[in-house]
Amino acid sequence: MNSYQESQSDLEVILEFLEEYYRQNATEKGASVDERFASLEAESCEHRWMCYEPPIIKHEPLLAHITPPALGHNTAVTLSERGSLPNFVSTTQPTKHTAGSGGKVRLFHFLFEMLEDPNMAHCVSWVPASAGVFRFSSTNKDQVAALWGQRKGNKRPMTYQKMSRALRNYARSGEIFKVKKKLTYQFSQETLMILQKYQRGDL
């Protein structure tokens, strides 16, 4: 049953890669993020950035270092390798361009990708009617973590517990906050806008 999980992960990474690639050539799927952004909080106390004091907001290098889109042809990832290989779909230094699938990506960026990927909906998904709020699936949360660990090329497997620690760190820098509900977090407005902007390739 584990081999299933692994091949599943591989498949999803590949799907994600292709999706990202597709996205770049088809930017006309406009209102997909904006509709979420437009529909403001209807939930209980999710007025985050509307009523809280910005802690230490230091908006500077967020993701200004990511290599610009220079894609073109390396879609031919050898997807025959087994998941046992530490790096099957470019995990570390290989030529990574589409912020989507490689290189130095920050955790919150990775999570945004997952959130934008319909195939990941069973692991993480946006909370409707609240901008930037997302929630992990109680049963599949560790799958996202595992994917994150693979993306980073970690030797030891990543777990939700460890990944969530990194999420908690984001509260200090004001990039992501924890919301009261279980397994749910929220991107700061600033972070969300940057991610959305980057997604359209306006960078």
Place this chain on the structure above:
DNA sequence: CCCATTGGGATTTTAT
């Protein structure tokens, strides 16, 4: 009590 989730100190890894 058990198990899942959350918090945070300490340490390691990666970037500048």
Place this chain on the structure above:
DNA sequence: AATAAAATCCCAATGG
């Protein structure tokens, strides 16, 4: 090579 920032590891606390 040195420092800072980000991420990881690990264990304690909390909640259902």
